[in-house]
Amino acid sequence: MAASMDKTEEETSFKSLGVVEPLCEACEQLGWKAPTIIQKESIPLALEGKDIIGLAETGSGKTGAFALPILQKLLDNPQRLFALILTPTRELAFQISEQIEALGSSIGVKCAVIVGGIDIMSQSLMLAKKPHVIIATPGRLVDHLENTKGFNLRSLKYLVMDEADRILNMDFEVEVNKILKVIPKERRTSLFSATMTKKVQKLQRASLQNPVKVEVATKYQTVEKLQQSYLFIPSKFKDCYLVYVLNELAGNSFMVFCGTCNNVQRVTIMIRNLGLHAVPLHGQMSQSKRLGALNKFKSKSRSILVATDVASRGLDIPHVDVVINFDIPTHSKDYIHRVGRTARAGRSGRSITFVTQYDVELFQRIEQLIGKKLPLYPTVEEEVMLLNERVTEAQRFARMELREIAEKKKRPAEDDLEDENVKIPAKKKMVKGGKKKKGRRK
Numbered sequence: 221m222a223a224s225m226d227k228t229e230e231e232t233s234f235k236s237l238g239v240v241e242p243l244c245e246a247c248e249q250l251g252w253k254a255p256t257i258i259q260k261e262s263i264p265l266a267l268e269g270k271d272i273i274g275l276a277e278t279g280s281g282k283t284g285a286f287a288l289p290i291l292q293k294l295l296d297n298p299q300r301l302f303a304l305i306l307t308p309t310r311e312l313a314f315q316i317s318e319q320i321e322a323l324g325s326s327i328g329v330k331c332a333v334i335v336g337g338i339d340i341m342s343q344s345l346m347l348a349k350k351p352h353v354i355i356a357t358p359g360r361l362v363d364h365l366e367n368t369k370g371f372n373l374r375s376l377k378y379l380v381m382d383e384a385d386r387i388l389n390m391d392f393e394v395e396v397n398k399i400l401k402v403i404p405k406e407r408r409t410s411l412f413s414a415t416m417t418k419k420v421q422k423l424q425r426a427s428l429q430n431p432v433k434v435e436v437a438t439k440y441q442t443v444e445k446l447q448q449s450y451l452f453i454p455s456k457f458k459d460c461y462l463v464y465v466l467n468e469l470a471g472n473s474f475m476v477f478c479g480t481c482n483n484v485q486r487v488t489i490m491i492r493n494l495g496l497h498a499v500p501l502h503g504q505m506s507q508s509k510r511l512g513a514l515n516k517f518k519s520k521s522r523s524i525l526v527a528t529d530v531a532s533r534g535l536d537i538p539h540v541d542v543v544i545n546f547d548i549p550t551h552s553k554d555y556i557h558r559v560g561r562t563a564r565a566g567r568s569g570r571s572i573t574f575v576t577q578y579d580v581e582l583f584q585r586i587e588q589l590i591g592k593k594l595p596l597y598p599t600v601e602e603e604v605m606l607l608n609e610r611v612t613e614a615q616r617f618a619r620m621e622l623r624e625i626a627e628k629k630k631r632p633a634e635d636d637l638e639d640e641n642v643k644i645p646a647k648k649k650m651v652k653g654g655k656k657k658k659g660r661r662k
Contacts, residue, residue: 256281300350337507472541479547
């Protein structure tokens, strides 16, 4: 059974979808003037008690589509440990929690975010208080189900899997199966995904009962108000062109996507050395640093966020003006998610993709996927090359700083030695020589 979508349909209100007055007021306070297409189609069905498969492009308002029915059902049947929302990334979990708490502020909804990178004991205490809604990454939730005494989800009434394709692509399939085994079969389930992969179809069969399919877009597409372009450049001058574009479009806020954590660090340090306000975001950072970087960017105290694909899904930062694909994504679908960070909720935006001599095939695949040829972003080569000397110097500083960071990580044991000139191999010989044993007998 499928629900059809008509974008030209006349404007509806949240009230006309069946949303109760306190939640309509909360939507108004959040600035949600009218429901999005996915919300129009899925909220009435969810309120009827149907299982939902929602296929929608990034930035389409999926969080509201599942949050409002959960809160309304919770009002009808108040109970602790009512709903579980599974997400692929920590940042998305915190963002969903913020939105649910804002929507449910007038009705006293309590949420707990259960993700890696945070002290497990403090999370156990949060779970012991039995919040109404748990937002979790699958791996950390399984840790609690297996190790936290007294914690179970036998009373759960509602399950949501957000960005289901990404959850499964990140190899959380085993964890998701473990979770499905310990939650009640009699529950409502909503599964939201940008793409309908074979893994998502398999998960749908295992976890949903007679679901209604709600589809915003049948093909991969980018929003109309997004200006997309590309730059064809020699690989060795990528940094120069990045600095040139950042200078040319100064005054905007940027998300710069890199392929690896190491390149995020390098690019951030390099552009900081040139006086630009940048923060990094990648999977090897601690959770507090990741949230700190996001908050600095969201509050506009930093205008450039340099990130891996950990930031390409779900994060709702309304003021992103320009997305730069510094490293072209190896999976074409990731291009859709990256550029979806800008031109959100009807705003305009711009994306620029760097294409080197090694990236031509990947770029052609992206053009094939989105069904359009992208225009060339205009640059003046002489002006770019004027930056070369300063950029080369900044690259040198970045390499030195990265080396220092790597060395600090390698030698924590040396800091404890009385003689800083003693090398670790000498210490190992001392252990083998028997003097340590003598010391123990004393």
